[in-house]
Amino acid sequence: MDTMDWDSLIQKHLDGQTNAEEAEALSSRIVADAGIRARYLQAGQVHGALADEVLALDLGDDPKVGVASMEKNKPIRSFACWPQQLAAAIVAGAFVGLLGIGVAWAIGKPRAEVSSLNVAHGTFDSLLPGPIVRGFSSRFGEWSGDPVEVVEESDGNRRLRFMETGNVKGVPKGGASACNAFQFIDLAALRHQWHASDSDARQTLELSATFERKPSSIDEAFPKLRATLRIYLFEAAPETIAEGWPHVLADVITVGKKVVRLEPGETSGEISAVCLLEPESTVALITLGAGVGMESNTPIALGNYYADDVELTVTSSPKLPVRIVK
Amino acid sequence: MSLTDQNDAHERFTRLLLESEPVMLRSTLVLVPNRADAREIVQETAVALWRQFDSYDPERPFLHWAMGFARIETRRFLARQQRRAQLTEKAMEVLQEEMEQDPGFGAAIERHLTTCLGKLPDNQRRLIRSYYHDGRSPQWLSEQEGRTIEAIYKAIQRIRADLQTCIESQMRKELA
Numbered sequence: 001m002d003t004m005d006w007d008s009l010i011q012k013h014l015d016g017q018t019n020a021e022e023a024e025a026l027s028s029r030i031v032a033d034a035g036i037r038a039r040y041l042q043a044g045q046v047h048g049a050l051a052d053e054v055l056a057l058d059l060g061d062d063p064k065v066g067v068a069s070m071e072k073n074k075p076i077r078s079f080a081c082w083p084q085q086l087a088a089a090i091v092a093g094a095f096v097g098l099l100g101i102g103v104a105w106a107i108g109k110p111r112a113e114v115s116s117l118n119v120a121h122g123t124f125d126s127l128l129p130g131p132i133v134r135g136f137s138s139r140f141g142e143w144s145g146d147p148v149e150v151v152e153e154s155d156g157n158r159r160l161r162f163m164e165t166g167n168v169k170g171v172p173k174g175g176a177s178a179c180n181a182f183q184f185i186d187l188a189a190l191r192h193q194w195h196a197s198d199s200d201a202r203q204t205l206e207l208s209a210t211f212e213r214k215p216s217s218i219d220e221a222f223p224k225l226r227a228t229l230r231i232y233l234f235e236a237a238p239e240t241i242a243e244g245w246p247h248v249l250a251d252v253i254t255v256g257k258k259v260v261r262l263e264p265g266e267t268s269g270e271i272s273a274v275c276l277l278e279p280e281s282t283v284a285l286i287t288l289g290a291g292v293g294m295e296s297n298t299p300i301a302l303g304n305y306y307a308d309d310v311e312l313t314v315t316s317s318p319k320l321p322v323r324i325v326k
Numbered sequence: 327m328s329l330t331d332q333n334d335a336h337e338r339f340t341r342l343l344l345e346s347e348p349v350m351l352r353s354t355l356v357l358v359p360n361r362a363d364a365r366e367i368v369q370e371t372a373v374a375l376w377r378q379f380d381s382y383d384p385e386r387p388f389l390h391w392a393m394g395f396a397r398i399e400t401r402r403f404l405a406r407q408q409r410r411a412q413l414t415e416k417a418m419e420v421l422q423e424e425m426e427q428d429p430g431f432g433a434a435i436e437r438h439l440t441t442c443l444g445k446l447p448d449n450q451r452r453l454i455r456s457y458y459h460d461g462r463s464p465q466w467l468s469e470q471e472g473r474t475i476e477a478i479y480k481a482i483q484r485i486r487a488d489l490q491t492c493i494e495s496q497m498r499k500e501l502a
Contacts, residue, residue: 011483011486013359015479017479022411023411030413030417031414031417037421038424042490042493043486043487044355044359044421045352045432045435046439046486046489047359048353049352050439050486051364051458052351224448260460
């Protein structure tokens, strides 16, 4: 085999496409040939980095857009920590899941418990068709945000439509790259629902929803539009958060985020954002968003972009099984 | 150990593990490329690390200590799992040694992969995102894109090779 063949075999192996004979041949060559060894290491490290969930943010979203638009209004506290916080939260989220599974193996039976939390009007069926509250409502259980409306489909199902991008606080030149709907969840009041007193348990909060983009007149201008789910956890009153938005993001305890991009006619299926449910958090702010992925100071119509079936669940997993085993 | 000490140890361990877990996972993926398998190994490693955390010397780098456990768990995993064709133990050993001795390319990935991803055409970025980020199978992707599974694999492999070339090129520019 020449070098190119070995490169191809290396790539095949990284996707689990080699058979036993090929893996054996590749192994022998890796041991014998420093050049092939180096090629394998490089290819394998690229594969490993692509599978890294933190790095994957660069594939699914362009954080520069959001950060840049918010940094314009940066107050005293530095906002530069935002990507790191986000990354840490995602790694932490992944790690909690990791321990949860590890626990199950260590003690021989699954122990994770899942509790559903009530998201008010999460299916939008209990809301009358029409625009929702504009701006930033600080009331628990109320949807508010940029221009969004509840629409009723021909089958009677109601869901949320993102009308146009906006700037929830109406800050002049504050950016209008996305359209977001917000709702505050009172974690302090709901804490009894997920065995919060169990110090040997660690909780994760998972926000899920579905998105759909139907064809519309903007499809040519915006072949792909983002759909974003976010959970922010705070130890603060909703009024403080609403008043301080978006500067108050500097005080967020943790955040979970999921971004998908939809083309006309695409549905996302159920997507989820996950974060650690830190014990000191008292309020969760959940957001559903649709965005154009570019900076704009003027609103952009979003065509037929919808969200539905918003759910929130808490999963309690034993912190570290080994402690129990001990 | 008092409850307070135990909580402190737990918090310290969690923090150290959170910092090290991405590196452990990436390194494991080099040797065991299947993502589910690699995650399983890292999970087992995390449990093993906690079991032995009492013996961890904080003067030593945690990652170095943890990677020793990851090596053991990789061997254990491969001994009991024969689902996929894997590299031989000897090959893994030399790769591990080389990775530890020369972290140059791994560090370059940290610096340049985002740039190189940004240079990919949209359709290639979308494919990579679907495969790695969204966890779509080649079969699902082939149905969505109206291509054969083999063509999907080829495309992913070609993109990875292009990224590898791009990172090498960026490294050369740094040295120039």
